[in-house]
Amino acid sequence: MDRLPTLQCPQLRNRSGDPVIKRVLIANRGEIACRVITTCWRLGITSIAVFTEPDETALYVKQADQVVFLGAINGPAGNPHLNIDLLVKTAHEHQADAIHPGYGYLSENDEFARAIENAGMKFLGPSPESMAVLGNKRSAKDYLLKHAPEVPLIPGYNGSEQNLSRLTEEADRIGYPVLIKASAGGGGKGMRIIHERNQLADGLARAQSEAKRSFGSSDCIIEKYVERSKHIEIQIVGDTHGQVVSLLDRECSIQRRHQKVIEEAPSPWLSADLRKSMSKTAIQIGKLLGYTSAGTVEFIVDVDTAKYYFLEVNTRIQVEHPITEETTGTDIVALQVYVASGGSLDDLNYFRDGMSPQVGHAIECRLCAEDPSRDFYPDLGTIQRWTPASEVLPTSRNEYARFDTGVHTGSQISVHFDSLMAKIIVWAPTRSRAIAYMAKLIAHTVCIGIRSNQSFLQSCLLQAKFRDPEYTTSFIPNLMTSLIKNPYVSQLDETLQLLSFIPSMLQQQRAASDLGRQRFSRIPPSFKNQRKDPANIQASVVQIPLLSNKAILVVWSTGGHSVKIIPISATEKKENSDARLKPSVRLAREYNDDISAHIRRLSNHNGLDIPAHRVTMQILSSRKANQASSDSWILDDLSVTVDAQRYTVYTACTPSPGTEPGLQQEVYAHIPALGTAVKYHSFSLLSYGESRRRLVAADAAVIDKSPKASMPCKVLSVLKKEGDVLKVGEIAMVVESMKMEMNILATTEGKFSAKFQKGDAVQEGQVLFTVT
Template sequence: MAVDSALPSSRPLFLAEQPVGPDGRPVLRRIFIANRGEIACRVIATCRKLGLTSIAVYVDEDSSSLHVRQADESIRLGGITQAATNPFLDAELLVATAVGCGAHAVHPGYGYLSEDADFARAVRAAGLVFVGPNAAALSTLGNKRAAKAYLSAHAPDVPLIPGFAGDSQHAADLEAAAAAIGYPVMLKAAAGGGGKGMRVVRAAGELGEALERARSEAGRSFGSADCILEKFVEAAKHVELQVVGDGGGVVVCLGERDCSVQRRHQKVVEETPCAWLSEELRTAMAAAAVRVAALIGYEGAGTVEFVVDVAAARFYFLEVNARLQVEHPITEEATGVDLVALQLFVAAGGRLANVAALQPVVTKGHAIECRLCAEDPHRDFLPERGTVRLWNPARAADTRFETAVETGADVSIHFDPLLAKLVVWAPTRARAIAAMTRALAHTACVGRLPQPTPRPRQPPRPHRPPRRRRAGPPAPLRH
């Protein structure tokens, strides 16, 4: 279930009017969602508002997810444990299923194959519309190595963080590169994102094990085990700029998001606008983000990410997430624009110059998102599984929540532990923080009850005979 917006009822999210064909009907009427969970629910919600048919897919392990019931149509893909490949990573299966159900477009969500150029190419080869950048853009910007190489050649004015993005994946070459860059370094998956396949390496002796783990995680999550190296900037801020392009050369920036609060390189709290960012840096970063996207003729929603060295007041290009981000709702709240509707508008051939709400983009107030995850705080926040015994989200006018769980839902180890997102909007940052504090205090999500830690058993004491008391003088009589 999702609440449309945390904005006042007098200011609903703007829905881009969908392009229509000669028959007067929307060009894209049947939307196949090649994803699951809360992002599938998010796409379904906008499809419903636009009068489009949503088609969900699921596996046996998430058959109880809300997206299965909320969609107009739901199709079973099989099971993860029985299949040789995770069905959500099986491009051939997904394309065949989309064609078989008569879909007009495929929305990839985030994660899985959302930034896979081969998947986008296969979707379009099958005669369907891929809701996102074309395969060439994904090959260039959706891969961190390719993006850095492209910008070095075509946009040398965009500052890049020092690192190694060569083709070699040999441990010896990566070790030599790390030594040249200087420790600490950040090891990260060349494909995908979301904190998966990322490790901070502080000494040469740690690189081998970190590389093995990063490759394994990246391969499972994105189907590619390739990694790159970057200089790790201590005490840096993580700032990303939301862009949307129409493939015709027009790119619009919809403001920034501060995503610096992270755990294990995965975002936990996001907010917009950045409270500490100077107008000079904000303007420069927005211009750089638009330049990066415009270079490639970007189509759809994307995020240009930067690392900011606050002490030096410098920023460095980090990567492009060529898809919708988990934290996109706070941008929607600040701008009042439905980004999923804008994705579908562009995918159907719409031109951004014709969208009055973007001429120019106006941001108001402050928005914050907190992620709720199925994790065990007593075991260093390791992902948990089990049954949601109680789900009772906050219900307030200034609160928006997005989730695919409900009381009684199963949480599987086969999926990301993200359960829900809580989003608030307020006129000021102080009021937004207060609203989020209230929302968290009034939200309950109960999973498996923690088991008491057993006390270590003490060895039995040796038997000792009781001591005999010495006989003393008789006690005096009391009258």
């Protein structure tokens, strides 16, 4: 069966034939802003994007018809994206007919919706009245208990009394484990699983703190935690004529930190009867309040009993809406415009018995700037190369792939925003084909310069238990140890070491190309004048940060097509044992033992036991990331062969550092066969020796007892007092960055001394606390 085309939803026009809504201001940023801009373009609507200082070069700013600068994101008045008066004033000044809130920020704020309506504009979302009731978990459940008692609610406590004694009493009544949830928000913020009574006080304090920062309210509710559960949601759309329809279900059970990572539609586990029953319940809830626009009714399903329980209503469009669009053939953003203009869903003649047909299977994966091996610690910086698989695999663009993203080569991943970089979506006739397509797409998507969950996503997709439709929300926590391993090779370190010749071979080929345009063009790049020196051999050193900066000696044969890969034997233990020696003596001993000895051994033909690898490389294309900049990163597409094994490699590297001592060249190599990118630090023998001299001079043997901020952050709490004795692994501080809360642990035992206090802003590299 061919892939469904996206439905071009009609836009209402007035008697003169003009659209009812001509200009839309997008009160959001990132990929959702790009998504709304695309629909506006399809409908002939002018898009107006607002942006703050970190987003000046963002993709959505480039794509919009008009842009408005709102100021600094951390200015005196706070985040402009949360400033209702500023956004409404901006929309009015630019003659917008409507405002689209996206998701996050003010998208579920009834005061924002009401202010837009009072200003004479349309809010592309539900009514303020619906949002006030359904946008808050407590008020939504109270309303349903009163007006629709037949809707199944999960056992819990929804009261307003928030003191610890009352909440402890309620948790005891419900029975552990329980789930604490922020009443006013979602997205995994303000949520904690409590397994035992003695965990409640700390868990509640953390949840309330996070809820206050994220949603402006610290109120929480408590629910029974269903351990073998599925997270299923029903997409609904309502119009102003009282009609509410269901675009059926999505499965969102693959979650980390209670936040969705992989979603699929339809759920592979739901029976037809259960799907129909949940859709009817969702429609009933929507009709109770005359719901308009797009929304999502979320349920928890007990796998063991097949019973479902109402969770909440998200009164906005959601991150995962594309998979519903792909399986139903609808443009949900266009439907929001249509119903806000007064359109009737009945006139579309598309829904049967209030439900849309669902064809094929779609999967969405969220590519995030985070490190799964470090408890999903977020990353930030510059994306040095972004090449989606739709450009690498041309057929994927039209057949089954969709990329919803707000990033491009050169994009900055900022501490001020969520870690989501892109959503990768596939559609296929069957689930098994959709999984296969998605794994291939992610493997061939080049995202260089930022640590991401790219390999982790592929591990999830290719995990045998993901093929079992009965997987639950415990999928990631239960399988974490295996999911952080590379899904394609059992010994990743060996493969990365084998491919460590790529940086120096790339430099060789560039040098040869340059020589070909100069005098002495017949002299090979490996030529050295001291031909009889036994140490005169072409070699370089490569460090691999992913392998704890393991150093590799790369030694080339005289033709440059044979290479020996030799792990350097220097270890931290040996460095510590030599700590009493003078730095210059330590350096000489290390260099002689680890590099010079290997080179002379090879020169004297005593290294025959070290295998030589036959390698070739072809540069398929080469360009600068920024043609106007002399120090711009160089982007290459390579075809590399090692011992008859062929690899496609996409690289991004700094311009060659030349011969200045101590400098290195950074080379990122994205290898689809491994499904991820690896970073190499490439040195000449001279520059490597100089880099070691600097480390030795700094006395690298001293253990760093002072944890530093790896990125700009804010101190949320200091858990130890001045002079307290810290033990290894104890949590000393809690900080927040990129909308994520992180624990700072002690790496050594000693007395604690804080350098910052609660509420302080910390810059990258600053010491958070010391242990003496």
